[in-house]
Amino acid sequence: xxxxxxxxxxxxxxxxxxxxxxxxxLLVLAVLLTILGYLLWKxxxxxxxxxxxxIPAPVGQSGGGVENAIVGTLKLLALASAIGVPIGLLGGIxxxxxxxxxxxxxxxxxxxLLNGVPSVVMGIFVYTLVVLPMHHFSTMAGGIALGIMMxxxxxxxxxxxxxxxxxxxxxxxxxxxASKSExxxxxxxxAAIYGIITGIMLDIARVAGETAxxxxxxxxxxxxxxxxxxxxxxLPVVIYNYAISPYxxxxxxxxxxxxxxxxxLLVISVVSRMVLARGKKxxxx
Amino acid sequence: xxxxxxATPEVPFESRGLDKKQTWWERLxxxxxxxxxxxxxxxxxxxxxTGLLVQHLWVYSRLSRHAFGWHFLVDSTWDPVNGVFGxxxxxxxxxVTSLLALAISIPIGLGAAIFLAELAPRKLSNALTFxxxxxxxxxxxIYGLIGIFLLxxxxxxxxxxxxxxxxxxxxxxxxxxxxxxxxxxxxxxIMVVPFIISISREVLISVPVSQRExxxxxxxxxxxxxxxxxxxxxxxxxxxxxFLSLARALGETMAVTMVIGNVAQVSxxxxxxxxxxxxxxxxxxxxxxxxxxxxxxxxxxxxxFVVTMIFNALARLLMLTMKGHEVVx
Numbered sequence: 001x002x003x004x005x006x007x008x009x010x011x012x013x014x015x016x017x018x019x020x021x022x023x024x025x026l027l028v029l030a031v032l033l034t035i036l037g038y039l040l041w042k043x044x045x046x047x048x049x050x051x052x053x054x055i056p057a058p059v060g061q062s063g064g065g066v067e068n069a070i071v072g073t074l075k076l077l078a079l080a081s082a083i084g085v086p087i088g089l090l091g092g093i094x095x096x097x098x099x100x101x102x103x104x105x106x107x108x109x110x111x112x113l114l115n116g117v118p119s120v121v122m123g124i125f126v127y128t129l130v131v132l133p134m135h136h137f138s139t140m141a142g143g144i145a146l147g148i149m150m151x152x153x154x155x156x157x158x159x160x161x162x163x164x165x166x167x168x169x170x171x172x173x174x175x176x177x178a179s180k181s182e183x184x185x186x187x188x189x190x191a192a193i194y195g196i197i198t199g200i201m202l203d204i205a206r207v208a209g210e211t212a213x214x215x216x217x218x219x220x221x222x223x224x225x226x227x228x229x230x231x232x233x234x235l236p237v238v239i240y241n242y243a244i245s246p247y248x249x250x251x252x253x254x255x256x257x258x259x260x261x262x263x264x265l266l267v268i269s270v271v272s273r274m275v276l277a278r279g280k281k282x283x284x285x
Numbered sequence: 286x287x288x289x290x291x292a293t294p295e296v297p298f299e300s301r302g303l304d305k306k307q308t309w310w311e312r313l314x315x316x317x318x319x320x321x322x323x324x325x326x327x328x329x330x331x332x333x334x335t336g337l338l339v340q341h342l343w344v345y346s347r348l349s350r351h352a353f354g355w356h357f358l359v360d361s362t363w364d365p366v367n368g369v370f371g372x373x374x375x376x377x378x379x380x381v382t383s384l385l386a387l388a389i390s391i392p393i394g395l396g397a398a399i400f401l402a403e404l405a406p407r408k409l410s411n412a413l414t415f416x417x418x419x420x421x422x423x424x425x426x427i428y429g430l431i432g433i434f435l436l437x438x439x440x441x442x443x444x445x446x447x448x449x450x451x452x453x454x455x456x457x458x459x460x461x462x463x464x465x466x467x468x469x470x471x472x473x474x475i476m477v478v479p480f481i482i483s484i485s486r487e488v489l490i491s492v493p494v495s496q497r498e499x500x501x502x503x504x505x506x507x508x509x510x511x512x513x514x515x516x517x518x519x520x521x522x523x524x525x526x527x528f529l530s531l532a533r534a535l536g537e538t539m540a541v542t543m544v545i546g547n548v549a550q551v552s553x554x555x556x557x558x559x560x561x562x563x564x565x566x567x568x569x570x571x572x573x574x575x576x577x578x579x580x581x582x583x584x585x586x587x588x589x590f591v592v593t594m595i596f597n598a599l600a601r602l603l604m605l606t607m608k609g610h611e612v613v614x
Binding site for chain 2 (some may be wrong): 005011017020032036037039047071075087088094095097106107110112113120121122125128129151152179180181184206211212215219229234236240243255261268282
């Protein structure tokens, strides 16, 4: 064995490869910052009051906004949450507190697979399920599509946070004479509530940007969409339609809409993580 | 009334409330079975939805399946006017863009994961991983927007130089229009790289310290330890992250639709415009006239569903077999 070990060639390889991994990380971060920075720059410069208060102007005229799409997106998310959150919560409670053996495995595995279904396929499904029988596109159909897409994550994150509650808490509840369901609703769920809320908020943020399933369910609309049974505009679909259009005015609107959508998502995402951190602090003293 | 009885300690536990007719809410609160059944319905609804999904895709693609059989996948004529549907250009475009995207994102993603797991201090690593996971939260349509207005103009400046030196290769020749397999692959690679990084990093971190120490004790360098002792130990999880990314890339719709050009042709050149399965569904679904056209598009959805399910299932199985560590994808 020589005096210096490992040999110089391997020391050089060591340094070169480790530097390369650092470069990979820098590259990914640079892409991230470029995307966020460019969107911020283009989006913020295209924003104005009319963007939030007016419906789209006719082609060729400047001005106008996407008030109908913002309202549409909020309505779609409300309906989606009304469908996805209860089912996800119940399923999560079932998996964590009641299910065992093959039934738990089957549901868990199917949930993960459902989460992996491409969003465009989910759009086709809801089209055949809701739009074909009703014969027209609607806010209802779009909300159902997003709601179904919300279930897997709501369910799995609820399950994960419930399972993280220590067994001793459950036993304490049962030892005091509470029934199993009383223990679940008064001890286990309150102990996990911050986590569950965080999971659901992140879930809403995730479906808020979905475009493909809305193309054949909520479709789009140049005007406000009253009620739940008519086609509606939504921010993601507006971004798509405006981005592929040939008009500069619409490109600007697309940037502004992208900026508003992404800021909304990031705010939800950061706030919910802060809620989770605060919850952890509270429960640990 | 019932409440005062419940609150009195000297009433024996068993007889609480039994002498009164219980309200529905009381029965619900006490009835573990009721709660069990209701939550069971929530859990099983997943199976019902998945079953319905498969059934609808199958039933609503029957005209196309009966008319074209397996030839549907390999015929390259897509002619809605004459009712002839062959999906080869879309299948080809989907496979080419997804594989090229992985070829770009695997080395970069794995490199970054190694840096974050093995080299960076844990606090810095956590902060950077949080930032990188933000990339995964950006909606697909915004990647498309960036693709059209930032990436494609940049490629217009870069690709001609590239073609000057490598243009003789069949995969790089031809006129570059901006929209192409290549542009779509780059966008896809940016979209899947956060998944590869965050999952691989988790898996690498979970490799036992003894695995590293054993090799270090033999006089290996840091890189040797990482490449020969840590990465092989974590290879199942890394493969899992790659399959998950592949499934995602295959099914990705909006960003690809916006930058691939949407031309139903098969080209060896990566610089040519093309089409993918998800893109043709997004573009033509609402314009489909006639049942056969609609069923052909839904059959494309069925194909996409089956393929992504296979890769997702493989990914989950690989990650399940990783003992003692749960990886959330």
